[in-house]
Amino acid sequence: MTGCCFLFAGTYTRKMAHVNGRAAGIYVYSWDPATAGIKPVHTATGIVNPSFLAVHPGLPVLYAVSETDDYDDKCNGAVAAFAVNPVNGSLRLLNMRQSFGSGPCHVSIGKKGDVLALANYGSGSIA
Incomplete structure (x- = not known):
């Protein structure tokens, strides 16, 4: 897939008060700038409501919130890190941790990638 880049789409996989989520997870598409063609190449499943995504500025890592309030049987959501295969765009779960609050809706990575x-x-908090 030389010359292409990857596009990542976060989705809702579970019904919530504000959305009737029915997607499978994080969708990965290849984009060829020479042809402007977009095609699906991978779907990462196993994460609930990966509604917001952020890419690490220097590593092939994608972060995703898990917009829920029942992660690990606690009143928390979660954030997950995925390794991005630079050749085919596939995602591999590296880890998932609680968000220390419910309904995580935004994740951001510092310029250096260290924060x-x-x-x-849901809980009106930051972590």
Whole structure:
């Protein structure tokens, strides 16, 4: 897939008060700038409501919130890190941790990639 790049789409996989989620997870598409063609190449499943995504500035890592309030049987959401295969765009789960609040809705990575900030909509908190 030389010359292409990857596009990542976060989705809702579970019904919530504001959305009737029915997607499978994180969708990965290849984009060829020479032809402007977009095609699906991978779907990462196993994460609930990966509604917001952020790419690490220097590593092939994608972060995703898990917009829920029941991660690990606690009143928390979660954030996950995925390794991005630079050849085919496939995602491999590296780890998942609680968001220390419910309904995480935004994740951001610092310029140097050494800080991750997370906003929890449900609990009105940051981590």
